[in-house]
Amino acid sequence: MQQTKILLDEKDLPDHWYNVVADMPNAPAPYLGPDGNPVPPEAMMQIFPEALVMQEVSAERWIPIPQEVREALTMWHPSPLVRAHRLEKELGTPAKIYFKNESISPAGSHKPNTAVAQAYYNKEAGIKRLTTETGAGQWGCSLALAGQMFGIDVRVFMVKVSYEQKPYRRSLMQTWGAEVFPSPTDMTEAGRTILAQHPDSQGSLGISISEAVEEAAGRDDTNYALGSVLNHVLLHQTIIGLEAKKQLEMVGDYPDMIFAPCGGGSNFGGIAFPFFADKAAGKKIDLVAVEPSSCPTLTKGVYAYDFGDTIGLTPLMKMFTLGHDFMPPGIHAGGLRYHGDSALVSQLYKEGLIDAVAVPQLETFEAGVQFARTEGIVPAPESCHAIAGAIREAKRCKETGEAKTLLFNLSGHGHFDMTSYERFIAGELSNFDYPEEAIKESLQHLPNVG
Ligand SMILES: *Cc1c(COP(=O)(O)O)cnc(C)c1O
DSSP states (O other): OOOOEEOOOGGGSOSEEEOGGGGOSSOOOOOBOTTSSBOOHHHHTTTSOHHHHHHHTOOOSEEEOOHHHHHHHTTTOSOOEEEOHHHHHHHTOSSEEEEEEGGGSTTSBSTHHHHHHHHHHHHHTTOOEEEEEESSSHHHHHHHHHHHHHTOEEEEEEEHHHHHHOHHHHHHHHHTTOEEEEESOSSSHHHHHHHHHOTTOOOOHHHHHHHHHHHHHTOTTEEEOOSSSSHHHHHHHTHHHHHHHHHHHHTTOOOSEEEEEOSSSHHHHHHHHHHHHHHHTTOOOEEEEEEETTSOHHHHSEEEEEESSSSSOSOEEEEEESOTTOOOOOOSOGGGOOSOOOHHHHHHHHTTSSEEEEEOHHHHHHHHHHHHHHHOOOBOTTHHHHHHHHHHHHHHHHHHTOOOEEEEEEOBBOTTOHHHHHHHHTTOOOOOOOOHHHHHHHHTTOOSOO
């Protein structure tokens, strides 16, 4: 029988995270304050525990995973690597297609991989509460779950449009014990400022981050947790790629190309960085971040210092950005509606060491439906981007006859996104025009530093 699922034993769960900084040709650009001076690590300790701040600035190649975090991760890890035989057959491609199935976590995505680590370090630091933002709801669910596992209260500022469109994501967070508020709220200065300017604001990730950071900065018992973008988040996600590498070894394979959806860069970094280590040592492999063409941060943004949030409370990060006040169209892949990107992913892209493509919404749903009909799993709209990228390449291989090995990250399932599928199947979805004017406008508001 042909092998479909490639499984690791629990004892093969990685015991170290891989830090890509050790293999980057140039040191990461430092975070800057509004005055243009580097932010000292101590300043970040106002909202993050020291252990995470140390990971944020670490250049060590391997960072040990605490035993309690490994035990928490065994709830869903190691996750399966799957050979997509049926999709390959349907496409008639000579390419081999593998996917790493991160949809099997309780929250349905890769995000709990970092949530448990962040909850653990906060608990160790004596923190009682965590605040955070959530867009589509994946991150809020992940932190709610992790908070429950480590005995920490969680308060979630959920982007208002998602709060209304995704009531079951909200209930899931509440089931795991979190408090959830539609953002902008009138509970923070940031929320009140936005509401004064735009009383009908539907919210954005940038606004929710402002609210969560403000509250965490104002209370000693409360810290903030971010689901993507930051170096320590990408670090925690590297268990995805580390496991995938071992799993491919078990079947004597190695990828020519890796695809992952890219919002803030965490699942891309998670699957791609452990392979970047080989690339830095001379191995040929293409690492492709796939983004929506309506929020094309890497492919159409500029590489500049910008804020991570809308109001400008976060340090400035050198990254590809569409401008911190860019409001992306209401695409269905909520997790990919972010104006910026991880500084590490951005720097590697700038240096030509990784690739990026932008895919229009309809192509992503076509790919998702084709995947559901062949491989069974209904993918998250975000994950559909990676699938679309892999399908494009598999079709290209069909033309050229190349038998490439393709790997993509199935970052999550779409069980809470069925309204989007329903609308796609009814023919009600469309592509969005590339928001050129809006991007041009917001890029004029970039802070003048660096
Ligand atoms: C949040 C999310 C993403 C995008 O975030 P990254 O930090 O870029 O990984 C992708 N897929 C799913 C399922 C998500 O929940």
